[in-house]
Amino acid sequence: MARRFSARRRGLSALAFAVLAGIGSLAGQAALGADAYPSREITFIVPYPPGGNSDNLARLYADRLRVKLGVPVVVENRPGGTTSLGTGLAARAKPDGYTLLLATSTAFTVLPFLREVPYDPVKSFDFVGSLAGYLPIMTVRKDLPVSNLKEFVELARKEPGTLTFGSAGVASGGHLAGEILKNSEKLDMLHVPFKGSADTMTALLGNHIDFFIDGVGLELVKSGKAKALVTFAGVRHPELPDVPTPKEEGFDLALPFEGFWGVAAPAGTPAPVMEKLARATQEILAEPQTQERFHRISVTASWKDGAAYEKDLDKSRDYYRELLKTIKMSSN
Secondary structure, three states: OHHHHHHHHHHHHHHHHHHHHHHHHHHHHHHHHHHHOOOOOEEEEEOOOOOOHHHHHHHHHHHHHHHHHOOOEEEEEOOOOOOHHHHHHHHOOOOOOOEEEEEEHHHHHHHHHOOOOOOOOOOOEEEEEEEEEEOOEEEEEOOOOOOOHHHHHHHHHHOOOOOEEEEOOOOOHHHHHHHHHHHHHOOOOEEEEOOOHHHHHHHHHOOOOOEEEEOOHHHHHHOOOEEEEEEOOOOOEOOEOOOOOOHHHOOOOOOOOOOOEEEEEEOOOOHHHHHHHHHHHHHHHHOHHHHHHHHOOOEEEOOOEHHHHHHHHHHHHHHHHHHHHHHOOOOO
16 A cells, blocks of 8 residues: 555656646746747838838837847838728737737727727737827918918918818828817818828928828928928927927817827737837837937837836727717718
């Protein structure tokens, strides 16, 4: 009996050792996998066409991430559905850290209230962290007879239904800002959606629209091809220090543009990989040269870790849920 018990105990001990060895092996493999990441090219999906603020931001970030991680980081533009097409594509990618998404406030806090989207804004992604805030500029065509926001509002009231504004698409930041201006000041203006910011800029230069509220206005204003009335944010634009904010002009029109962009990965991406990406992103955003380059494309470096960024998106969803009811925005 004692011999049978001893043999059984030796068997159980061997089994326990084998289990522990297996667990140790798996842990070692996981650690090795994290240390080895990344070992090949990373795809960074941008749900906008080339040439706008989002694309410029993504390329600046991708270039620095390439240096930090030592592998190519390729920007893949997937525009359509005001960010929903590219965002949906990223949601369906393998969660291994080799497909990342330029997350936008539009995709995660606005569109889901307006239409069905091919992803779950809460469950489809894990978030590396926030990337940048937005500094959109209310930019008007050069020959529009106004020099400040007050004169613009007076003109719009004097000529109802005649002024037009463009945006990078329905529910984009520029569209929301324009609708808020309309609603706040009881103005009758026509929205003209485009496929991206670059097209909006071309339309303004061709006098096909009267104004837009978008960061790409910086290039036109600095070159003298258009006029800036206000920086549509809570702070002045570092590149246009003489251009006031709406509040400074007596208008309560600011949108929550801080943390407008972030970096996301498909849900289930390994935690060690997410942590490595987060460290690299935080280091990139702390670089003075990165901050300066961001300012030149009308964005501000804005780091929060994934958990904090996700909480900000939750708050923004609450804000936009009520805002969209107020301005009566539709998906058309």
